[in-house]
Amino acid sequence: MCWLLDLDYTLFTWINGLAGKNAFLDGAMKVFCNDHLVPFTLGFMLVVMALHGRNRKQDRDNLGAVLRVFISIAVASAVLQLAVTLLHRPRPFIDHEVNLLFYYPTDWSFPSNPATATFTFFFSALFSDRRFGWWFLPPALLMSFARIYCGVHYPGDVLAGVLIAAGSAYLVHRVDFLSRPLIAVVNSVESRLRSSLSVRE
Amino acid sequence: MEEIFYEDILDTFLFCFIAAAGIIQIMAARRGWHGLSPYGGRVRRGINYPLGAALVVAAYAWYFSDPLHRNVRNIEAFMSLVCLVLGIAAAGAVTVLLASASEALRRRLGRDKDGRGEGAGALMERIELPGGAALISTAWGERGENLVVLAEPGRGSENLMRSIYTALPPGHGMLCVHHRPGFDDLETQGPDAVKMDVTGLLAQVERERGLILREETFMGLGWGGNALDVLAPELEKDRAPRRLLKVAPVVPDCELGFVGDALLSDTPLDMLTTLARQRPWKDADFGRIIRIWLPVLAACVVLATGVTVGFDVRWKLFSGPLTGLLLSLWVTYFLVRRKGDKAAEGRETRLVSRLCGPAPGDGITPLTIVFTSEDTEAMATLPAREGPAYVPERLELWEDVLRGKFILEKGTPGRLATLIWEAKSGA
Numbered sequence: 352m353c354w355l356l357d358l359d360y361t362l363f364t365w366i367n368g369l370a371g372k373n374a375f376l377d378g379a380m381k382v383f384c385n386d387h388l389v390p391f392t393l394g395f396m397l398v399v400m401a402l403h404g405r406n407r408k409q410d411r412d413n414l415g416a417v418l419r420v421f422i423s424i425a426v427a428s429a430v431l432q433l434a435v436t437l438l439h440r441p442r443p444f445i446d447h448e449v450n451l452l453f454y455y456p457t458d459w460s461f462p463s464n465p466a467t468a469t470f471t472f473f474f475s476a477l478f479s480d481r482r483f484g485w486w487f488l489p490p491a492l493l494m495s496f497a498r499i500y501c502g503v504h505y506p507g508d509v510l511a512g513v514l515i516a517a518g519s520a521y522l523v524h525r526v527d528f529l530s531r532p533l534i535a536v537v538n539s540v541e542s543r544l545r546s547s548l549s550v551r552e
Numbered sequence: 553m554e555e556i557f558y559e560d561i562l563d564t565f566l567f568c569f570i571a572a573a574g575i576i577q578i579m580a581a582r583r584g585w586h587g588l589s590p591y592g593g594r595v596r597r598g599i600n601y602p603l604g605a606a607l608v609v610a611a612y613a614w615y616f617s618d619p620l621h622r623n624v625r626n627i628e629a630f631m632s633l634v635c636l637v638l639g640i641a642a643a644g645a646v647t648v649l650l651a652s653a654s655e656a657l658r659r660r661l662g663r664d665k666d667g668r669g670e671g672a673g674a675l676m677e678r679i680e681l682p683g684g685a686a687l688i689s690t691a692w693g694e695r696g697e698n699l700v701v702l703a704e705p706g707r708g709s710e711n712l713m714r715s716i717y718t719a720l721p722p723g724h725g726m727l728c729v730h731h732r733p734g735f736d737d738l739e740t741q742g743p744d745a746v747k748m749d750v751t752g753l754l755a756q757v758e759r760e761r762g763l764i765l766r767e768e769t770f771m772g773l774g775w776g777g778n779a780l781d782v783l784a785p786e787l788e789k790d791r792a793p794r795r796l797l798k799v800a801p802v803v804p805d806c807e808l809g810f811v812g813d814a815l816l817s818d819t820p821l822d823m824l825t826t827l828a829r830q831r832p833w834k835d836a837d838f839g840r841i842i843r844i845w846l847p848v849l850a851a852c853v854v855l856a857t858g859v860t861v862g863f864d865v866r867w868k869l870f871s872g873p874l875t876g877l878l879l880s881l882w883v884t885y886f887l888v889r890r891k892g893d894k895a896a897e898g899r900e901t902r903l904v905s906r907l908c909g910p911a912p913g914d915g916i917t918p919l920t921i922v923f924t925s926e927d928t929e930a931m932a933t934l935p936a937r938e939g940p941a942y943v944p945e946r947l948e949l950w951e952d953v954l955r956g957k958f959i960l961e962k963g964t965p966g967r968l969a970t971l972i973w974e975a976k977s978g979a
Contacts, residue, residue: 381623387564387632388616394636395571395608402579408808424633454625464629532885533878542900546811547826548736549818550774550800550959551708552659552715 359507363443366499366506370450381452383497389490390465393472396490400476400483407545414541415534416479419523422530423475424468427519431467434515435459442503449502456503463504466495466512474520560626561635567615568639569646574607576647585815586954587822590650592658594958630866652821655957659711676714676726679760684732684753687713688761692725696794698768699972702750702776702783705730706829708822712773712959719965721973727765729753734829735775736802738906740899743782750783751790769795769972774955777801777921778907784915796919797971800955803927806908811900816926817956832899844891845884852880920971922948924955 370377383389401417404410440461444451458464469491477484495512498504523529580588581600589595615621627635679686687710692698699720703709713728720726731749738746754765770793772780777798780787787793804811814823832838856879857872865871923931928949948971953962 385616385621385623386626387621390629390632391568391571391636394568394640395575398572398575398640399579402576402583406805406808407810407813428630453623456625468629528886532882535885536881539898542898543827543832544820544823545814546900546903547814547818547823547830548774548802548812548955549704549706549708549814549822549826550712550955551704551706551818551822551957552711552960 355507359505360447362506363449363499366496367443367449367502370452370500370502377452380497380500383490383493384453384501384503386465389494390468392490393469393487396486397472397476400480403483407541411538411541413480414537415530416476418533418537419479419520419530420472420475422533423471423516423520423523426523426529427467427471427515430515430519431462431464431512434462434511440505440508443505444502451503452501453498453503460504461508462511462515463495463498463508464512465498466491466504466509467515468512469494470513470516471520474517475523478520478524560620561631563615563618563621564627564632564635565639565642567611568636569642570611570614571608572640572643573647574604574611576604576643577607578604580647583815586958587815587818587820587956588647588651590647590654592651592654594954628866630871634867648820652819655819656821659957676717676728678710679757681753681756683749685710685730686753686757687726687728687730688757689717689724689726691723692763693723695764696767697723698725698727698765700754700765700768700770701726701728702735702770702772702779703728703730704736704774704776705732705734706825708825709774715960716965716968720969727757727763729757731776731779734826735772735779736826736903737830738775738779738782738903746779747783747786750779751786754791766791767794769793769797771797771799771972772801773799775802784917784919788915788917793917796915796917797922798919799922799968800924800927800959801921802907803923803930804904804907805930806904809901809904811903811907812926812930812955814956817954817958819957822956841884841888844887845880848884848887849877849880852876852883855879919946920948921946922950922971924953924959925949925951926954 370380397417397420401413402410404413435458438461439459442456442460443449444455469487473484473487473491476487495504495509499506499509576588577590577600579585581595581597581604584595586594591599620626674690676687676689679688684705701713701716703713709730710728713726717726729750731746731753733741733749735746741749757763758765768791770780770787770791772778772783778801780796780798780801784796787796802811814826818826833842853873853876856876857869859865860868860872860875950962950964950967953959953964
């Protein structure tokens with residue numbers, strides 16, 4: 352276990368060691384590290400995902416995919432809360448000298464909240480839509496990397512977040528009965544509304 | 553470790569709302585969802601794309617220009633998710649309201665401009681009948697010089713009929729029969745019931761007005777066009793129509809299993825009024841599902857709220873009932889399925905199955921079918937309709953004309969008048 356933590360710290364020092372050498376890179380990493388920019392952008396990408404189909408069949412599939420993303424986020428959050436309750440790992444700047452480019456987060460470091468959230472978007476979207484899902488990867492990667500670069504997470508925190516995200520998304524997609532009722536309700540409403548054709552003034 | 557939050561909920565909600573509204577406008581233009589046009593009429597890419605892009609850019613620029621939103625501890629993750637979901641929902645709701653209101657205004661202004669308001673109302677008289685309503689022109693022509701229309705119910709359809717009447721040449725009469733349940737409910741009522749209803753409505757108008765509705769031109773508009781398939785043999789036997797016209801009948805996509813897409817041409821308000829007329833809550837299946845769901849909802853909300861209160865979860869009085877609601881839908885679905893309910897199969901599936909069925913037989917009356925532009929793709933998926941009803945000689949395609957609220961665009965009243973006039977003179 353100790354060697355794993357050492358490896359994690361070594362990786363952290365490599366990445367975080369890049370901070371403070373290039374103002375442009377630091378600025379860019381601060382932008383991607385932001386609590387709101389990437390998560391909200393991924394949220395808006397879900398709106399695009401829901402509406403980008405070519406016909407009603409694709410629309411239904413896409414709506415189902417978006418619902419599965421939200422259910423995956425709920426499952427991932429539950430697992431994350433459990434992990435946070437059981438494991439208390441302090442932030443890197445508590446125990447070490449780091450190049451901190453961010454405010455001082457006061458919650459536990461492991462697993463990474465943003466990595467869990469953003470990679471849940473990615474994996475869930477990817478499992479539903481092999482083409483569109485890949486658009487979620489670059490923001491998720493950038494944000495996770497930026498969190499290490501800015502000194503607020505260890506690589507191990509991010510990796511744990513990625514694993515929780517992948518597992519939750521896989522579970523929701525594999526165990527169909529978790530999402531089936533909500534998708535059935537949404538499809539029923541969609542069918543009623545969009546088949547309400549009329550010829551009127 | 554304890555988090556300290558400087559919550560900035562309203563700003564975050566507004567950011568999500570503005571950006572989502574922009575994205576919805578871009579996607580509505582891309583999909584050609586004219587029903588979601590925020591300025592009435594058709595969506596125009598030249599307007600919607602820049603408008604949507606400007607909203608998205610403005611939202612990002614405004615939100616992230618505030619130092620509070622840049623690398624400062626702010627609202628927590630759960631609240632961010634709530635803001636995101638509510639912002640997107642609010643953007644959808646405002647788009648729906650704006651599209652409906654602007655289109656209603658456009659229709660009113662259009663009526664006033666064309667003199668179709670009070671003036672056109674005086675030219676046609678409304679008769680309330682059991683099982684429907686009828687609009688009849690105050691002037692009535694010689695036999696064979698009049699038009700009988702099977703139309704959808706509702707004020708929007710009646711206004712459309714008045715507009716069409718004002719566009720027809722003078723000296724002709726027009727009777728519009730608005731079957732109250734609507735012809736889109738053919739599957740539930742059954743073809744025989746519809747036949748009886750319409751025959752009854754026509755007979756009643758004949759009795760009340762002393763008319764004989766024989767050898768006239770019969771037109772079915774929208775779902776009325778589909779009803780003509782069912783009614784044609786009866787009409788040919790009893791009323792010897794001069795000609796049958798099916799204008800903008802509903803063409804289902806038989807491959808994908810959908811009857812169409814109302815967003816292409818109807819505002820959300822149009823869709824809701826159509827839905828309200830169908831009264832889905834009167835369905836036996838619906839009532840049964842509600843009876844199962846309500847006790848489950850109550851139990852789930854109490855249980856979930858108990859858990860959130862017991863564990864002192866943040867936003868416990870919001871997250872508890874919400875979790876209970878979702879849980880109740882989940883449980884109800886499986887309870888309903890367990891009891892073998894077929895409601896999930898849905899009205900639309902049954903409609904598609906009927907409309908994609910065998911083609912009606914070739915009648916003796918000349919028939920013309922007018923399709924609007926959005927029906928052309930669906931028409932190609934009609935494998936069972938290679939029969940006589942859709943032979944090219946009988947088809948007329950109104951390119952660039954959409955059904956729903958756009959049926960009167962691109963000079964269609966004139967084209968309709970020509971079609972009916974030619975139909976009469978050709979007969």
